[in-house]
Every structure is written in structure tokens, then in C-alpha cells.
Amino acid sequence: MSDRIHTLSGYFHEYQKSVADPENFWAKIADSFHWKKRWDKTLEWDFEGPDVKWFLNGKLNITENILERHLYTMGDKPAIIWEPNEPGDPNRIITYMELYEEVCRFSNVLVEKGVEKGDKVIIYMPMVPEAAIAMLACARVGAVHSVVFAGFSSNALADRIIDCKAKVVLTSDGNFRGKKKIPVKSVVDEALEHTDLIETMIVFQRTGQEVTMKEGRDFWWHEAIEGKSKSHEAVEMDSEDELFILYTSGSTGKPKGVVHTCGGYMIYSKYTFENVFQYTPGDVYWCTADVGWITGHSYIVYGPLLTGATTIMFEGVPTYPNPGRFWEIVDKYKVNQFYTAPTAIRALQVHGTEPIAPYKLDSLKVLGSVGEPINEEAWHWYHTHIGKTKCPIVDTWWQTETGGIMVSPLAGITPNKPAFATLPLPGVQLAIMDPEGKELKGNSVEGNLCIKFPWPGMIRTTYGDHDRCKQTYFAAYKGMYFTGDGVKRDHDGYYRILGRVDDVINVSGHRMGTAEVENAINEHPLVVESAVVGYPHPVKGQGIYAYVICDMSNRTEANLVNEIKASVTNMIGPIAKPDKIQIVPGLPKTRSGKIMRRILRKIAEGNMDSLGDTSTLLDPDIVDKIIAGRKE
Ligand code: WT7
Numbered sequence: 001m002s003d004r005i006h007t008l009s010g011y012f013h014e015y016q017k018s019v020a021d022p023e024n025f026w027a028k029i030a031d032s033f034h035w036k037k038r039w040d041k042t043l044e045w046d047f048e049g050p051d052v053k054w055f056l057n058g059k060l061n062i063t064e065n066i067l068e069r070h071l072y073t074m075g076d077k078p079a080i081i082w083e084p085n086e087p088g089d090p091n092r093i094i095t096y097m098e099l100y101e102e103v104c105r106f107s108n109v110l111v112e113k114g115v116e117k118g119d120k121v122i123i124y125m126p127m128v129p130e131a132a133i134a135m136l137a138c139a140r141v142g143a144v145h146s147v148v149f150a151g152f153s154s155n156a157l158a159d160r161i162i163d164c165k166a167k168v169v170l171t172s173d174g175n176f177r178g179k180k181k182i183p184v185k186s187v188v189d190e191a192l193e194h195t196d197l198i199e200t201m202i203v204f205q206r207t208g209q210e211v212t213m214k215e216g217r218d219f220w221w222h223e224a225i226e227g228k229s230k231s232h233e234a235v236e237m238d239s240e241d242e243l244f245i246l247y248t249s250g251s252t253g254k255p256k257g258v259v260h261t262c263g264g265y266m267i268y269s270k271y272t273f274e275n276v277f278q279y280t281p282g283d284v285y286w287c288t289a290d291v292g293w294i295t296g297h298s299y300i301v302y303g304p305l306l307t308g309a310t311t312i313m314f315e316g317v318p319t320y321p322n323p324g325r326f327w328e329i330v331d332k333y334k335v336n337q338f339y340t341a342p343t344a345i346r347a348l349q350v351h352g353t354e355p356i357a358p359y360k361l362d363s364l365k366v367l368g369s370v371g372e373p374i375n376e377e378a379w380h381w382y383h384t385h386i387g388k389t390k391c392p393i394v395d396t397w398w399q400t401e402t403g404g405i406m407v408s409p410l411a412g413i414t415p416n417k418p419a420f421a422t423l424p425l426p427g428v429q430l431a432i433m434d435p436e437g438k439e440l441k442g443n444s445v446e447g448n449l450c451i452k453f454p455w456p457g458m459i460r461t462t463y464g465d466h467d468r469c470k471q472t473y474f475a476a477y478k479g480m481y482f483t484g485d486g487v488k489r490d491h492d493g494y495y496r497i498l499g500r501v502d503d504v505i506n507v508s509g510h511r512m513g514t515a516e517v518e519n520a521i522n523e524h525p526l527v528v529e530s531a532v533v534g535y536p537h538p539v540k541g542q543g544i545y546a547y548v549i550c551d552m553s554n555r556t557e558a559n560l561v562n563e564i565k566a567s568v569t570n571m572i573g574p575i576a577k578p579d580k581i582q583i584v585p586g587l588p589k590t591r592s593g594k595i596m597r598r599i600l601r602k603i604a605e606g607n608m609d610s611l612g613d614t615s616t617l618l619d620p621d622i623v624d625k626i627i628a629g630r631k632e
Helices: 008-020 022-030 068-074 096-112 129-141 154-164 185-191 221-225 262-277 294-307 325-333 342-349 376-386 466-474 514-522 557-571 597-605 621-628
Strands: 041-046 051-056 078-083 092-095 120-124 144-147 168-172 174-177 180-183 200-204 218-220 242-248 256-261 284-287 310-314 337-340 366-370 393-396 430-433 445-451 481-489 495-500 504-507 510-513 527-537 541-550 580-583
Touching (some): 008 022, 022 041, 120 129, 144 154, 154 185, 185 200, 256 262, 262 294, 262 366, 310 325, 430 481, 466 481, 504 541, 510 514, 514 557, 597 621
Parallel strands (some): 078 310
Antiparallel strands (some): 174 180, 242 256, 430 445, 527 541
């Protein structure tokens, strides 16, 4: 059954209902899912704790709503279409029946390896269908998956394994990305030198590269599933049992594990998928994200599969073997909804329109954007050259913590305005706050974006540290969830996201904590202190600029810079590598020792005329020295 909105007046009507009576609004939507036992109470909440529970005492298994639910009506319909890295290599088309059988087989493997309800399983895999099968098999047996993007380093992986106390890792031998063949299993091996929590590792063979298998701990995926039954009785889960943990960066400390639970996430990911993309049966949908991020969780795997959609998984990169690859795939599978990030659009824009010319792109109905603010130029390029001016663009604002899309047009329904995420989805009650904690009502206002009322897909806690959840999201504004983003509501009441207002930077749609990058830089033995800021970057959105105080003994600057980059790659991964590193004699600090990041940000941006008052600094002269050595 579908809860799809069809008209703009329908949207306003649903929105009003969702605010006037949120419980009945969501209960009606939840009623169209399969529950093993219906819930007793729709919502209990308080944002002080925070303590939020949806569909209390409801019993379900999310995979029954993906698999069993679609078997009889669409068993032979493609659930996942997998396009390999190499255009000439065979693709894979997995029907709902096959997905059911593969998930059951792998569920039986997990059971055989002793995985029980509540156990934590790390998934560190490339973009192959088995990554989705792994997620669903975990959900089916009641294990909590934590997918770690396969570009993270062994240190970052070890941190996550230790934080969530995982006992199983699912991985692959290697990963094909463009021209590269990247080792994967050996990264896990390195991570496991830091911990002995992991009892079992299951390795999917993708590249055939050499790996070492540890007797009794490591098993091949293809051997493990051999002879396993293709049926498995899904474990009964409570609505508020954990479904998954996904680590994300914040302004302080190490990444935190955002916890999502079974019932609310299920309802929210499907409802938002169907409505935002206006998915209709038979459509082919493609989201280019990686399953290692929340976009991959909600809009490659859960949302589309709960809807009975055909979802494409692409193993490769947008520019291999040439910058026309995305468009070749769109034509090949007659993609109807295409969802990508502004950074990918800008990276392709650089190559002009020639790579697009050979392709028709006439199957496209909807274009989506996610991960960072989309600049107007990229918006128009996307609209004109990819959408041929006939496809609405859904600029979807949301976060790992929100579980699903929060502010976005409904495709073809909400009038677009370039670079505006437009209006909140039904059930989403936004508030714009001024720095004093007062809500700014009415139109034409700008401030910090908060959410006043719970929605089913919201974060429940940060794993193992509930107080951190409270401090990070519920402490800045009493009784509200604070997003960390700045926002403007224009004269029409449309929302435009302005970017982060905290110490989080957004590099190619990837979220990075400045403190996290600084800690990685400081691992280098010659580094005394560092400060990291973001600056505008033409393709990445934001680039990483690092100011570093070093002991220069026996090193050239070039050597040091390379070593620092290597240190960051080693501690976090290549995505966190600074674009610019400036060795400085000191940092601008207040008398109380606080680094004035505002000044460093302005210098990185090249805004040297608007540094403001620097006379209160401990050493005002340092600013001129830093400006003199600025990296262009
Ligand atoms: C942050 C969340 C949620 C999917 C991917 C990123 C920024 C996300 C938009 C957008 C402007 C956006 C925000 C947000 N962001 N989408 N459409 N317009 N900014 O998830 O890693 O949790 O990052 O990404 O700053 O807070 P994430």
C-alpha cells in the first residue's frame, strides 16, 4: 500500500494533519506495514533525556517488510541491479525472490557462527550486492549492523569495532574502484591487531587478490553459504530494538555511533523515499552513494526495498572509464530517479557537456541532490544538461541522525527554487533559533536550524554514551533537537540550508570533524599543535586547510607536509587528507589560550580585509606572519 502524496494541496493537507495530530498521522502510515504484533502506544517522548520511543511494544522484523511482503506479488521483479566497475563485465540482477533466498542463506550462516539478537556486526565491504545482503541478514537475525565505509583506515575501523564491541566482521578480499584494485581484507587484519573482540570474519571474494586467512576465525563467504537453507524464520524484534549503528563525525572527539531502531526507521525511510522521489511501481531508481553512509542505508537499501522498488548499486566511480559513465548507466537501465551529490555534479561539470552528448537520458523523471548545499550554478547545470529542463530537482536536506529526508521538495509537486531545499516533509516541525535561544517566527529570517517535535526516523542515542547524545543535540536549545546547520527562511517560507555552524566541515559531502583531523595531524611526532578549518573549494564544496606548528629539525617543509598527509590517511583515511598544509610559527590565541578559528577561517578563505579586531590576541603579530605564508 502506498501513502504517496499526489498534489501540492495534498502536501499541505498532510502537513497540517501531521502537526495537529502526529500520533494518528504516523499510526495510519505504520498500519500499512506488516507487524508481528501491533504497537500499544504510538509515541512517548521527552527531549530532555532525551527519551524517544515510537510504536511502543510493536513487534516486527524489517526484512519481512522487504522480502516476504513482496514475494508473491513481485518475486520475479528486480530488487537490486548491480553495475560493476568495469563497463564490459557482467552485471547482476537480483530479483525479490533471489534476494529473499540469499538473505535467508546468509542469515543461516550468521546463526551458525553464533550471532544472536543484539550482537554487533561490522560490515566493511565494497559496493557489491552482498553488502546489502549482509545488512539485511543482520536485521533478519536481530544483530545490529554497523557499516564502515571501506575507504576508512585500519585505525578508524579499529576504533569503531572497539566502540561498539563487535564480534563479527563481514568484508571482502579487495575492491575495484576505477583503475585501482584496493586491498580490503588486509585493512581489517591490521585493525584486528588492535583488538581481539572479533571471533569471526567472513570474506566475500571480489578481486581474487591474495589474502591470508586465519584458521578458525576467517571464512570465505561462498564456502559459508554452501548448502545453507534458503529459508529462515525472521527473529521478532521490538520497535525500539536497535537496527543499526552508524558512526559520524561531530565537532569534538572521536566519531560517535548514531543509533537507529527498527520500527520508526522502517516507517520513516519508506515514507520519505516514496514521497520525495514519487516512486511509482516499475520505476528504476539509482542512488550513487556508498552503503557506508546513511544515504546508502536509507536510499539504496532500506527505503527503496521497503517500497518494492528496483534499486541500482554501482561499484565504480563517476569518471571511470570516462566522465560519461553515470549517463551510460542511466541509459543502460532506463533510470527514472537519479540521486547524487553536488560534489559529483561539479566534478562532472568540469568536463563540459561533451561526455553527456552520446546519451539520451530520456528515461529520467526526477533528479536528486544530497550531502551539502548545492550551489546555483551546479543546480542549473544539472537541471539543463542532465534533466533537459523537464525533471524536477529534489534538494534533500537531512543527516545521519535524522535517519531520512527532512526538508525537500516532493518531486514534481513542490515548486522548485534553485539551491533551496524548500519545505519540511509531513511530520517535520522546524524552528529557526537566534543565538539567544529565541525562536524566529515568520518569514525572511535566518538562524540555527532546530526541530521541535520527534519524527519516527530520529536518532535514539549515541552508542555507549547517552549523555553525549544529550550534550550534542539536545543541550544547545532547551526542548529542541539542534542540527548544527544554519538556515534561512525566505519571503515565501522556503528553506535554504547555509551550512554547518559548528566545527564540522563538509568535504565532498563527507562530514569531518576539525578536531578529529587535528588529532590525526598531531599523531606526527614533530607536530606541536595544529588547527584545521574549512575553505570554499570549487569541486569539493569545502577543502581542508591545516595550520601546523612543527619542530622542523632535519626536515624540509615539503617532507613534513607529505608525512602529515600520510599520518591523516593512516589515522582516518584518504578522505580526510588536508588539501593545504601551512607550517606556522604560532596560532592566533586569546589570552585564555583559545584558538581564534574565525581568523584562521578568514585567512584560509582569502578574506584578509575582514579579520576584525585582533588586538586582544596573546600575540597580535602572529596574524601577519600567517598571512604572509598563506597557501594559495
Ligand atoms: C550534514 C549531514 C544526509 C545525507 C548525507 C550527509 C549537510 C546534507 C544537505 C542539503 C545542504 C546538506 C548538512 C547536514 N547536508 N544534505 N541538501 N543541503 N546541506 O549526511 O554526513 O550526516 O551530514 O550534511 O550540513 O548537517 P551527514
